[in-house]
Amino acid sequence: MSPVATPVFFYGLSITAIVFAVAVITRRNAVHAALSLIGTLVSLAGLYLMLYAPFVAAVQIVLYAGGIMVLFLFVIMLVNLDQNLRQIQFNRQWVVGLIAALALGGLLLFVIRQGKEIFPLAYSAALPEAANTQQIGIALYGHYMLAFEIASLLLLVAMVGAVVMAKKRI
Amino acid sequence: MGEITTLHYLVVAAALLIIGTIGVLTRRNVVIILMSIELILNAVNLNLVAFSRLYGLEGQVFSIFVITDAAAEAAVGLGIIIAFFRNKETVNVDEADLLKW
Amino acid sequence: MLASWKSYLSMDVTPGEAGSQLWATVYIIAIVLGISLAVIAMNWLERKILAHMQVRLGPMRVGPHGLLQPLADALKLLIKEDIIPANADKLVFWSAPVVVTMTAFITFLVVPFGRTHAVTDMNIGVLFMLGLSSLGVLGIIMAGWSSNSHYPLIGSLRSSAQMVSYEVAMGLAIVCAVLLTSLPTGTGTLSMIGIVEAQNAQRTWFVFKFFPLGFLAFMVFAIAMIAETNRAPFDLPEAESELVAGFHTEYSGFRWSLFFLAEYSAMLAVSSIAVTLWLGGWLRPFANTLGGPGWDLAFSLVPGLSFLAMAAGCFLGAMRMPKIVQMRAQALGLGAFGALLALLGLVLLASGVRQRVQDIFWFVAKVACFMYLYIWYRGTFPRYRFDQLMRVGWKVLLPLGLGVLIATAIVGARQELGAAIMRVVR
Numbered sequence: 182m183s184p185v186a187t188p189v190f191f192y193g194l195s196i197t198a199i200v201f202a203v204a205v206i207t208r209r210n211a212v213h214a215a216l217s218l219i220g221t222l223v224s225l226a227g228l229y230l231m232l233y234a235p236f237v238a239a240v241q242i243v244l245y246a247g248g249i250m251v252l253f254l255f256v257i258m259l260v261n262l263d264q265n266l267r268q269i270q271f272n273r274q275w276v277v278g279l280i281a282a283l284a285l286g287g288l289l290l291f292v293i294r295q296g297k298e299i300f301p302l303a304y305s306a307a308l309p310e311a312a313n314t315q316q317i318g319i320a321l322y323g324h325y326m327l328a329f330e331i332a333s334l335l336l337l338v339a340m341v342g343a344v345v346m347a348k349k350r351i
Numbered sequence: 352m353g354e355i356t357t358l359h360y361l362v363v364a365a366a367l368l369i370i371g372t373i374g375v376l377t378r379r380n381v382v383i384i385l386m387s388i389e390l391i392l393n394a395v396n397l398n399l400v401a402f403s404r405l406y407g408l409e410g411q412v413f414s415i416f417v418i419t420d421a422a423a424e425a426a427v428g429l430g431i432i433i434a435f436f437r438n439k440e441t442v443n444v445d446e447a448d449l450l451k452w
Numbered sequence: 453m454l455a456s457w458k459s460y461l462s463m464d465v466t467p468g469e470a471g472s473q474l475w476a477t478v479y480i481i482a483i484v485l486g487i488s489l490a491v492i493a494m495n496w497l498e499r500k501i502l503a504h505m506q507v508r509l510g511p512m513r514v515g516p517h518g519l520l521q522p523l524a525d526a527l528k529l530l531i532k533e534d535i536i537p538a539n540a541d542k543l544v545f546w547s548a549p550v551v552v553t554m555t556a557f558i559t560f561l562v563v564p565f566g567r568t569h570a571v572t573d574m575n576i577g578v579l580f581m582l583g584l585s586s587l588g589v590l591g592i593i594m595a596g597w598s599s600n601s602h603y604p605l606i607g608s609l610r611s612s613a614q615m616v617s618y619e620v621a622m623g624l625a626i627v628c629a630v631l632l633t634s635l636p637t638g639t640g641t642l643s644m645i646g647i648v649e650a651q652n653a654q655r656t657w658f659v660f661k662f663f664p665l666g667f668l669a670f671m672v673f674a675i676a677m678i679a680e681t682n683r684a685p686f687d688l689p690e691a692e693s694e695l696v697a698g699f700h701t702e703y704s705g706f707r708w709s710l711f712f713l714a715e716y717s718a719m720l721a722v723s724s725i726a727v728t729l730w731l732g733g734w735l736r737p738f739a740n741t742l743g744g745p746g747w748d749l750a751f752s753l754v755p756g757l758s759f760l761a762m763a764a765g766c767f768l769g770a771m772r773m774p775k776i777v778q779m780r781a782q783a784l785g786l787g788a789f790g791a792l793l794a795l796l797g798l799v800l801l802a803s804g805v806r807q808r809v810q811d812i813f814w815f816v817a818k819v820a821c822f823m824y825l826y827i828w829y830r831g832t833f834p835r836y837r838f839d840q841l842m843r844v845g846w847k848v849l850l851p852l853g854l855g856v857l858i859a860t861a862i863v864g865a866r867q868e869l870g871a872a873i874m875r876v877v878r
Contacts (some may be wrong), residue, residue: 191355195363202367202390211382212597216544218386219369221588225393230362231406237396237411237418239579244418245427247586249389249425251616254593256429257382258609260436265443270418271377272445278376279367287409293361300357313411314576314642320412332419339423347397 190231198224209270213259215250224247236314360401367394379443385428389403392421460753466564467559468572479571483560489517491716495522498827505831515767518785532705537600540702544598545775551591555584556717563724564645566734566811578626578643578699579626584620585680589615592699595711599702604672605696610838611682611689613828617845618686619677623724624853625673625771628860632666655740658734663865668856672849676824677722680844681715681825686841691796697703723822724815731818734811752806755813759797766790 201224204217222245229238272278321329367390376385396414403410436442460472496511500518503510511518542555562577564570573629576582589612596608624640633650634640641647651657682698690698700711723793727733736751770786773779800809836844862869 187355191359196358198363199366199370202370205386205390206378206383206406208371210541211380212541212544214359214383214386218389218592219406221390222393223587225397227395228360228363230399231355231692232400234400234411235398235416235576236576236579239576239583240398240415240418242583243579243586244422245393247421247583247589247619248616251586251589251593252429252613253382254597255609255612256433257594258597258605260382260433260442262382262442263381264442265380268379268443270379272379275377282369282372282376286365287374289365289368290362293358297358298378300402312414312639315639316375316408317411317415318390319441320408321415325412332416335423336419339426343395343426343430346427347433 187231190227194224194227197227209247211262211265212254215253215257218253219246219250222250231254234313236317269317357401357405360397364394364397364401367391367397369421379445381442381444382434384430384444385425385432389421390427396403464568464758466568466573467569468570468574476545476571479569479586480561483563483571484557484783487557487717487720488713490720491713492522492526493877494697494716494823495525497823498830501827502831504669514654515775516782516789518857519785519789526709529705534706535702535704537702538725539597540600540807544594544708547869548591548595548598549707549714551594552588552714553710553717555588555591556714556721559584559721560717560724562644563721564648564662564728564733565690565815567645567649569644569734569812570831573643573645575641575643575646578630578642578647578725580848581644581721582626585615585718585722585798586619591714595703595802596699599699604699604701607689611699612687614686614838614841615680618676618849619674621634621845621849621853622680624678624724624850624857625669626729628665628669628853628857629658629673631857631860631864632661644728644733647729651732652735652739659728660731664858664861665863666730668852671727672853672856675729676845676849677705677726678826678843680722681719682828683715683719685836687830688835688838688841691835711729719823719826723826726822727815727818736810736814752810753801755809756799756801756806758817759793759800763790763792763794763797766793769835775781784818 198221201217205214205221205344208214219349222241226238226241226246229235229241371387371390371394374390376382378384378387398416399417401410401412401413403414432442435447439446457472457474459488460467460470461476463470467473467479496518499521500510511521528645536542554757562573562574562580564573592608592615593612594602596606596611599605630640630642633652634807635646636650636653641650650658656878658666660666674868678684682690690700700708703711732739738751742751766786767790770783770790773786799805800813
């Protein structure tokens with residue numbers, strides 16, 4: 182089945198992602214920022230689907246939007262941020278920060294422009310995506326087994342650390 | 352406007368990275384700084400998956416590890432925020448200055 | 453264009469695979485109408501069955517035996533005043549029920565009612581449904597937080613903590629079933645239709661596979677899915693005696709009916725996952741032991757005969773109505789409903805319709821059994837306290853799920869495992 186209306190979906194999803202991302206960094210209310218981040222994550226999952234990576238898109242929704250953001254929202258609700266709504270939101274060196282970030286952006290765009298002959302620009306024919314999950318599974322449990330085990334160890338360490346740090350009395 | 356190329360995805364990823372960096376550098380609320388870090392990680396993921404379309408599955412495998420690490424980092428970071436808030440009643444990073452000279 | 457529309461009818465795939473937008477839209481509309489009808493029926497069934505389990509009658513006045521009660525409830529909810537609490541966050545308050553309802557409905561895009569009767573067959577179907585239930589948790593958090601009131605906040609925090617905890621156990625049970633799909637060929641599949649086809653190819657439903665391992669995985673999922681949908685006995689976050697109504701306390705009228713719709717759709721969705729993964733989806737019971745054209749014919753008569761039995765029940769009820777003039781309208785109504793069911797039963801007995809409707813009927817019948825189990829649990833079990841609930845999720849179901857997964861993997865790969873051990877030993 183050939184893809185249909187690709188530019189429409191691409192521009193729609195990427196503009197949605199960028200608008201929500203701008204909302205994340207500008208909202209005064211932390212819950213609104215978290216919900217905007219969820220919007221960005223779901224738009225990015227759509228972009229991954231367009232790039233023929235259905236497993237990564239599903240993992241993004243399940244783990245990122247459905248796990249990490251739930252954690253963020255829990256903490257925002259447990260930490261009382263009413264006081265924070267009335268305080269100044271941007272710090273004193275925001276001009277310097279903005280200039281530095283835009284300089285970094287300029288550098289990135291320059292690098293992309295200079296280096297764009299290295300990789301083929303146009304995508305070849307549509308990839309078969311029926312075996313995507315199987316191939317990722319084979320890669321994860323075959324070639325990248327060590328990284329997989331280290332990642333599980335990292336998650337264990339993070340779990341223990343987070344529980345210890347959030348406890349009232351150790 | 353016809354064909355969507357790798358360049359388009361890279362530009363979107365760069366835009367997300369810049370927005371995330373601006374968030375980290377200019378906001379006072381540490382929860383929002385953590386969310387901007389998540390934006391940066393997502394920009395990296397988009398980059399990886401965009402190139403994996405050209406060069407094979409390694410990009411997607413790497414991006415799964417990035418998502419896993421983002422989860423671990425968010426959990427630990429939020430634990431630190433809770434502990435800090437319990438002591439100091441504030442989530443502004445410029446008020447975390449007990450060790451300043 | 454008409455030719456391309458008609459050409460789909462002779463194809464053997466779902467509309468998504470065929471790329472036919474028209475038929476996909478038709479299927480989506482049919483599914484939305486079907487879910488709404490199912491939720492209306494569930495409303496009536498829940499009240500009547502719960503009442504009969506508690507030795508009382510339930511709604512009897514609104515229509516014959518309370519059959520029009522759901523419509524009366526829907527009408528009341530639609531014309532109620534729309535109350536928004538003071539200082540509530542209006543945008544988030546408005547969008548929370550939308551998020552929960554939308555995620556509950558979108559899960560039905562991949563639910564297969566038959567070999568070709570799904571909207572589409574994603575190759576990550578099961579993961580897609582799991583992801584959408586995770587997004588539903590977000591809607592609940594939004595609802596509780598935006599109500600600006602402490603009962604909803606505590607209710608939503610407890611509810612979402614519970615849902616996230618039991619999602620882990622659900623995920624492990626799903627991985628068990630997906631593992632079983634890879635047994636004959638060495639390549640498994642996450643697609644819903646693929647899982648039922650694997651059960652068909654292995655000539656056994658996964659609930660009976662490697663007994664008791666498949667059954668244990670099924671039980672883990674069955675318990676976790678009840679906690680996932682916040683139903684009894686895991687309904688502390690929304691029980692009236694505990695937290696008024698939990699996260700939807702401050703919602704009234706149409707917004708509350710959206711939450712209601714979302715809860716029952718979520719129940720239908722997770723029951724569909726359970727039926728597809730373990731109970732053979734659209735396959736008829738005893739396809740193996742009672743095979744052959746005679747038995748096929750007998751089983752294909754079951755849909756029509758079941759509707760005729762329901763019609764007979766309606767006629768019996770109509771005859772048992774008190775013979776006074778005030779009850780005449782109800783008796784006539786019940787008789788008319790019975791006549792409608794009888795007509796439907798006769799249509800389903802016709803030979804052309806029989807074969808096409810088989811798959812859908814068996815799938816819906818199995819999901820209906822799960823709905824009855826939901827109501828039965830509500831009428832039977834006392835409520836879990838929240839700490840007991842979390843203990844069951846993390847300390848009982850999660851280790852059990854892990855153990856079943858490891859055992860299933862060992863038993864499933866026993867030949868390769870044995871060969872590998874022999875190679876190492878030698």
